[in-house]
Amino acid sequence: MSRISPADLLPFLAIARHRSFRRAADELGCTASALSHSLKGLESRLDLRLFNRTTRSVALTEAGERLLSRIAPAFRDIDDAVDDLDELRGAPIGRLRFNTARASARMVLLPLVAQFLKTHQRISVEIAIDNDFVDVVSEGFDAGVRFGEVIAKDMIAVPLGPRQRSAIVAAPALFEQHPVPLTPEQLRGLPCIGLRFGSGRLYAWEFERGGVELSVEVEGPLVVGDQDLMVDAALMGAGIAYAFEDQVSEHIRAGRLVRVLEDWCPYYKGLYLYYPSRRQLPAALRAFIDFARQAHRA
Incomplete structure (x- = not known):
């Protein structure tokens, strides 16, 4: 050969x-x-x-997977070495690629990136939407954004915002036709909007109160593959949605959605920027990490 x-x-x-x-x-x-x-x-x-x-x-193929797993980190190291020369130019320059779920992008990442680009005009950013957890190294991303509970321990994680709390919501008219659930188990039999991951798995809604944790496999006439679509469908009266407070707070204040089971809705650690442990970080990524840390402390 x-x-x-x-x-x-x-x-x-x-x-x-x-x-x-x-x-x-x-x-x-x-x-x-x-x-x-x-x-x-x-x-x-x-x-x-x-x-x-x-x-x-x-x-x-299997051969392709094996080759990619070996050479992708090496090429990433080459890119990082070139990016490190940015320090000699005075201001960081380059392109950042982030991977995150749509809801995370809208709640935290996109607003942060928009502010970052105003002060770092020589850096460009690409945000790839993927509701499934991906290997950011093998897929060629600089970093990902996910909830703290699902980040691998060999990654470095930087908090991007406060804890997030879940919210169970529906259009007011829905509860004119169906009973208001008082416990998570009473969701069974009600028209709930399902969330299916790219892997094919349906998300089981998570609840917690007084140290008691529950997981409920809901059913309903509609299943979507995106949490923002769940909220949109709930606004249209299609069923009950499982969302995060930041996604639905304005709709609740405006009366477009009503909240139920609030005392059963748990808090999550919050969203984190995560990236592989490296001795040398690209200057553009280092600049974004510093910016994110300052924004989080503000």
Whole structure:
């Protein structure tokens, strides 16, 4: 097998990151056909298939997964080393890629990024929405934003905001047709809006009062894949939603939604920015972390 250079692996990394030949080609500034030709050449030299391709999807093979897990951190280190030179320019420069759920982006991350970009005009930010927990390292992200309970212990976590509390809400008219639940168990039989993760798992609503924890698998006529859609559906009278206070507080004050089971709604640790432990951080990420810490203390 002829020697493979780092440049030969760039098409593979771009396709693995986007799971799309078209988007990867756009990133690299070439055509999708040229990118496909480069990948075929790499697979031929490796004598291994790296992707399973259909007309609708692009997925890594076992060999592709293994290769990605080994080279993605190395390429990330190269990018970080180049970014570290930003200090010599006086002001950080570069591009940050964050991964988070839609609700987290709207509640905390996007407002923070908008303020950050006003004072760091040489930095650009991309926010990728993914309601499932992803490996930010292998997927090529600089950092992710999730609730503290689900962050891996080998990650460094920076708090972005206060604790978040859940809220069970529905349109007022709904309780003109259905009884108001007084305990979490009474949600069974009521029209609740389900939340399904990308993995296929339905979220079981979590409750806590006086040290007693409950998990209720609700049912109803509607299941969505996004928590903001749950709130929208509740506003339309489609059912009862499980949300966070910050998502629905204005709707409750305006009377568009009513809250039930408030004494059963638990607090969560809050949202955190998390990133892999590295001796040297890219200057742009370090600048954002410092900005986030100052905003949290304010």
